[in-house]
Amino acid sequence: MRLDGKIAATSIKEQLKKEFASLNKRACLAIVHYDDPASASYLKGRLKIAEELGVEIKIFNVDEKQTTEDLISLVLDLNNDANIDGIMVDRPLPKQFDENKIINSIISTKDVDGYTSLNLGNLVSNQSCLPSCTPGGALRLLEYYDIDLSGKDALVIGRSVNVGKPLSLMLLNKNATVTISHSKTVDLKEKCKTADIIFLALGRANFLKKEDITDNTIIVDIGINFDENGKMCGDASKECYEIAASYTPVPGGVGVMTNVVLMENLLKAAKWNTK
Ligand code: NAP
Secondary structure, three states: OEOOHHHHHHHHHHHHHHHHHOOOOOOEEEEEEOOOHHHHHHHHHHHHHHHHHOOEEEEEEOOOOOOHHHHHHHHHHHHHOOOOOEEEEOOOOOOOOOHHHHHOOOOHHHEOOOOOHHHHHHHHOOOOOOOOHHHHHHHHHHHHOOOOOOOOEEEEEOOOOOOHHHHHHHHHHOOOEEEEEOOOOOOHHHHHHHOOEEEEOOOOOOOEOHHHOOOOOEEEEOOOEEOOOOOEEOOEOHHHHHOOOEEOOOOOOHHHHHHHHHHHHHHHHHHHHHO
16 A cells, blocks of 8 residues: 555645634744755745745755854844744754754754754653654654554664654654664664564665565655666665555655644644744
């Protein structure tokens, strides 16, 4: 079964649009943006969904002549600006900036990307928090298709702070039994065969092959890669789709859900901000 991000996103956006309209103000997201090609394409998607949902976006372009302190000062101003409901800082920033310091200056109630240490810490202690958008999007897609995670053996491939680690904690909080794997994991393909759900977040095209899975496997493909013809593809080879019990396609799977979760986070933040 195809777990279609576009279908899930369309349905969730209808509800979100109504909820944004019912706020007594227009929600506003501030984006501290550096014009890197990956961030530029991500920005297009955010502008599109914001327009669809009636959300305002304010872009603050990063200039390479600025310093870490300049960006922290900008973030602190945005924290104190009652008209701004959510703040995100695009990454990667150029090397001279201390990304961690800048991101951790975002007040946690406006951290719609879920990347501050406070939001990540809340995830560790299973407290309510704004989930980071990509892992949150993967789980939102499974939730839309009523896939229960409780008691399932979940294999997460990748341990980055952006994706693999927060995803693993979210799965644990949903009572999955989680194995976190990475480039030094031994016998990974054997682990793939026995997992109920495989979350691929390694960024290697065609890593997962049909012989690595069974017809009970659910594949959640978070990877974004480009093949030799420049076509977007995930970490699972397309041949897996014929075998797996369910799979998320690339494109049209988890990636679509990332911006949906961003908007869900913004809605929560806007409600807190207007209380
Ligand atoms: P990353 O920081 O490069 O992390 C990759 C992880 O994969 C690392 O933990 C690495 O292990 C592990 N890995 C690499 N090769 C491996 C192998 N052969 N076997 C097992 N593990 C291996 O990447 P990321 O930021 O987490 O992103 C992961 C993928 O998700 C990328 O394709 C990225 O484009 C995509 N992504 C998608 C979205 C979306 O909206 N769908 C958003 C963000 C990222 P080590 O720790 O040992 O190096």
